[in-house]
Amino acid sequence: MERALVLLLAVTTVSGCGVPSHQPSTGRVVDGEEARPYSWPWQVSLESFFPTCGGTLIAPDWVLTAAHCITFHTYRVVLAEHDMNKEEGPEQSIMVEKMFLHPKWNDNCVSCGNDIALLKLERSAVINDKVQLACLPQHGAALAHNEPCYVTGWGRLYSGGPQATKLQQALLPVVEHSICAQSDWWGSSVKTTMVCAGGESKSACHGDSGGPLNCKGRDGKWYIQGVTSFVNGRGCNTPQKPTVFTRVAGCISLTMLCYLCQKV
Known part of the structure; x- marks a missing residue:
């Protein structure tokens, strides 16, 4: 013990932890863009x-x-x-x-x-x-609905599209569990040990698996609140099927x- x-x-x-020397570009809402080098x-x-x-x-x-x-x-x-x-x-x-x-x-x-x-x-x-x-959240820490977080990785730029060669980032607002678990969303496929974020045009995609869901804490540090787990099999950008992350705090x-x- x-x-x-x-x-x-x-x-x-x-x-x-969680304080990059090269600050990420987070000033606008985008579907996805090249990340500033070394900002994650x-x-x-x-x-x-x-x-x-x-x-x-x-x-x-x-x-x-x-x-x-x-x-x-x-x-x-x-x-x-x-x-x-x-x-x-x-x-x-x-x-x-x-x-x-x-x-x-x-x-x-x-x-x-x-x-x-x-x-x-x-x-x-x-x-x-x-x-x-990166910083890890305290065990049991929760995220608020619509809290702005960023997914990063070299996954496909869109469903069926090319693999990114330069590190990408996308703003994915958190979708609270009570919404994400509704029957016309992910239903029982999402558990309380998961985090849903993004949806529709904003999503992780194949190749981003294992990467971080970066969320900025009140202390100004970046915390890894999720590990990219899965997207909808019909496509990365399927409406009401946000990206699902393993909830690190859980x-x-x-x-x-x-x-x-x-x-x-």
């Missing part, structure tokens, strides 16, 4: 033989991603990535040493929840003005960290 508390403190109370400095690209998913750096040697992203045995993460078609200089490529999927994750039932995983890196990332840590708990401490 003591080791679990140490790890809990290590990944939730890191000094200086905790965003990582998760890669095996090729880029597969996104992720979030939450401690120098820990990355948060989606459990459904883990399908191979060997992964690396790339930090300070912006344009995937160019070697721009500040990138850091680090192999994943160990992968821990949520103990209740069922890969045959993404809508059952618990689509979250922690990756232990072989070495710590070098923290600088382009690679920084999953990163002492229970999960105790489980991980037994494995490290």
